[in-house]
Amino acid sequence: MLHHLPALHCLCSTGGMDVIFTLQGDPSLFVASAASQLLVHMLTFSLESETSKALSTKDCDWPGCAQMIVEHIRESLQSSSAPHIEQSLKLLSSLFGSCFGSCYAAWTEVLWLDIAKQIESFLLEETVQAQPLLANLLLNVARSPAFCGTEGNFWTLVTSALEHLTPVQAGPLAVGLLKLCKCPQDVRIQALTVLLQPMDCILRAASQSLECAGLLDESVSDPAAVESLLSSKTSCAGLLCQTLTHLEKLLSLKHLRVDLPCVSLLHSLMTILQFCNGFLSPASPLGSTISRNLINCFRVQKSALDVLAALSEKKECDTLIGNLFDVLLAYLQSPNTSPTVLKKTFQATSKWLVHLQELSSSNSQWPQTEKILEDVLVVLQKRLCSPCWEVRDSSLEFLTSMVKCLRDQKEFRQCLLSSEVLRLTENLLEDPESYVRASAVTAMGHLAPIACFAPESPVTGNQYNRESIVAKLQEILSTDSEGFPRRAVISIFTKWLREGCTGQLEDTEHFVSRVIQTVEHDLDWEVRLGGLELVEVFCSQTICQLSQCPYAPVSSAVPSSTPQNKLLQVFCRAKLFGFLFGSLCDCDKPVGQRACDVLVGLRGHFYPMSTLENPQEIEDSPAGRGIAWLQRTLRQGSLAQNFPVDGDVGVDFQDPESMMLALGAIDLLELHDELNKSSDHVEESPQSLLQDILAAVGTIEDNEVDCY
Known part of the structure; x- marks a missing residue:
């Protein structure tokens, strides 16, 4: 409705905006989120429809509806009410994360300059309620084309956020910045430093000598904050799991615009895993505390093993490969390794074995x-x-x-x-x-x-x-x-x-025949579907083996050539056609669809062009009467589940001539369309809609349908 200007003006002039502003604080998260999204759409549509003059940062008269929303945001940010501040920060985050931030770069810059000082004050004053929302807001603003340059106050505020937010709050901001294409390099390096700080702290805590270097030469924020979180039993695992998840995401990127210190990172991961299983006794007090916090911590073990597996792609880690397998084998051998952690250990070991094999081939080790x-x-x-x-x-x-x-x-x-x-x-x-x-x-x-x-x-x-x-x-x-x-x-x-492990054609024919005779009676539709896939592969391979050229068109619809006769004989001896035609009537639709696909493919091979016989002439022939019955049965679909395949109805599924006739006479394309037609054509038809309306009219008040 609000994509029409009269409706938009009506809402703004009759107090409707105040209702929506109030609903931002609704106890229901669904209602509150819907209110914010509605305001985002209204502001965007207002700019689309009502902006007529050129825009500059000095001349920024917002259109009527947009002005009401922006004024509401300003007032809420300056209020002393924590809920109002949070609502406005969420609204801003949704706004900059929508098409507004990418399509309205000039307006984005205007709005940001208007609120930047207030956002900065939230960082410096360390407002507990506002800070968790700031990382997502800054990240959404950073994605806007308005801030693609390497200079400007915005990026200064971003680096300030990396310094002042807690390690848990700064982590999502840091990994988001590292994914951006046009983030300034110095900001990117700072973001990586924030992510690596917990890993650096682990290395330093495990060191028995003060001279041992960690991952980083210097920190962005106070290292004491990270040490404090790792020293606490309640926060240690949470911080490490978050950090490890972010690092795994970075390692999965094809193009990372900063260099990860992979060797030190691998060393840190092995240290974490040794802390978790109690195989490392650090000399430092901090290391002893972290080790106690992490002992048998399954969450951290699984996250660390995921990152370890991702690092197998990095060739610079080869120097630590011997130590790495010592750690992995310790986990594989330990009776204390939980089943879920063991599964992750197996996955990491598999990837590193492949890397080890590549290394051995090149270095003869x-x-x-x-x-x-x-x-x-x-x-x-x-x-x-x-x-x-x-x-x-x-x-x-x-x-x-x-x-x-x-x-x-x-x-x-x-x-x-x-x-x-x-x-x-x-x-x-x-x-x-x-x-x-x-x-x-x-x-x-x-x-x-x-x-x-x-x-x-x-x-x-x-x-x-x-x-x-x-x-x-x-x-x-x-x-x-x-x-x-x-x-x-x-x-x-x-x-x-597929791999040719079943022997010569005669052996394969016997093998396939025996399998499909077992599969066609299976109660599991996925097994029956697997049987059809087997048949499809067998047909394709047999056609390639017996045809003179696998891609040559067949010259005639009549199977006069030796390869065509042989093909039909092989397929009939293997009892493929009884299985395929029977599967067309399967009560599970995917089975019927796959069977029809296979038959259409076979028909395309034996009848490359439209060469169908006269239906009446076919029905008049002895074999044709059975084929006519078959076509009528197939049209019943899944109603014909007790499909006879023993030939009693005049259809010999092992007779090449009859099957050639069936492929040419039965309208498989019509069946294909019918099987692939979804139920929407019934459920979404005008008739169905009218029936729903009439049914609703007939209900009494106590029985009214809830729209949810």
């Missing part, structure tokens, strides 16, 4: 790497036998990650296959916990190409041959009572098929 790998695998074997299912699950996920990243390294394969990891993983296929069984299936699926399928595989004997592993996974697919392991099996089978 394999003996050291081999020793680290052996130590990691020894710990992994122990963790795979843990009584805690979360630990077994995380261990299997770590194993899968290692195999994915290092499978091409001969030395890794030798270390892996000479350990007990393969046997223990196979045992976990029968774990009582379904999540663990699913992870064991995935891990075994990645191990099998190394241990069982590769001709040069060092593992010999019947225990680990291809047939036994495939048989075990097929048994899980057909008998496991939980959906997670069955989904994992079908996903692994599809992966093997």
Whole structure:
């Protein structure tokens, strides 16, 4: 409504603005936030519609509605009421964070010059209620094009905020400034210094000699404030978690315009982790206090391990890699490491193992790497036998990650296959916990190409041959009572098929046929959907193998050529068509959609151009009567869930000629459109709306629908 000037003027002249100003302080946060957003929209629209003359910082007559809002902000900032000050700071933050700050640079500068002194006074007077809001306000103002220059009083105020705000309040401001493209370099360096102060304090506190340097040469604010927070049991973990989260965000940026001291930062992270597990006894009193505060602190451990994983991308950290793995192995071995922290440790170890492998390849330092790998695998074997299912699950996920990243390294394969990891993983296929069984299936699926399928595989004997592993996974697919392991099996089978691990075409045909006969009766729709993905990959690969050229168009709609006949015969022997046409009637829509996609793709291969037969002629033929029935059944959609695929209705799904006829005669594109049509065309139709209105009219007062 307020995007129309008459409505805007009416509201301003009838006292409506005072109502909105009052609602800024509503007890409901939703109402208060909506009031602030409404004021932002009104001020922006007022400037769009009513500004007629050129603007300068000296001549700044605000339009009527905007003037009322700006005057309200001024009065609130100068009042002695803390709630009014907070409301105005929130409104300003929303205003500068909206399109106003980016599209109205001149007005932004005018408004900022009007309130800058008051904002500065909040910083210097250390008004407790206002300070937490100042960081977000300054950050939103900094994003405005009006303050892109490297000079000006605004950036002086920003550096003052970095000095005067508490470390907890200054952290979000600092990381926000470091993400800005046009922040002055000296401000950026100060922001980084603020972020690194807690890490610097950790290094200095852990030092046994005063000569040991920390991260920083000098501080922006008083180091005593950081030391005080780290000395307190209640604030130590909070400050470190916040700092570590900010550092992880910075490390994820592709282009960071300041240089992070990665080596010192890694040293500080290892110190924090050693404080947390009690493996470091600092000599300084402050270090002893911090160590007591952090012992077994899971929050800090998880945050530190996240940053540690992010640092694996930095090559300058290579000098500390030996010490780093000592810390990681200590966590992997310790019985006091919680399951969630262990999972993070596995993730960090995986990333650093990849970095270690790259380092070994370039520097020929394999003996050291081999020793680290052996130590990691020894710990992994122990963790795979843990009584805690979360630990077994995380261990299997770590194993899968290692195999994915290092499978091409001969030395890794030798270390892996000479350990007990393969046997223990196979045992976990029968774990009582379904999540663990699913992870064991995935891990075994990645191990099998190394241990069982590769001709040069060092593992010999019947225990680990291809047939036994495939048989075990097929048994899980057909008998496991939980959906997670069955989904994992079908996903692994599809992966093997893509990578060519299932053998020659005849073997693959038998394999796919057996899998889909199991999958089509599965009660889990995601398993059935996985079966369709398997079929899609099989069709694509078979077409490429049997066609003379995988991208050549087919010359005729009649399958007279040998490759076309062979294709149809392979697909029919594998019983693909019964599975695909049956899936079109699946009660779960994604299954029907995927089946239709596969059939449309097959039709495009066998019928590259519009060559459909006369429907009446098709229906008159013996096979055609069954095809006509099939099309009528498919139009019923999920109503035809008991879909017969045994040929009793005159449709032979294993007859190449009948299936060729079905692909050409059935309107798959119409089915495709129907399956992909959402319910909105019913629910959002005018008829549905009218029915809602009539239903509402018929309700009595006690039954009126609440708009929320």
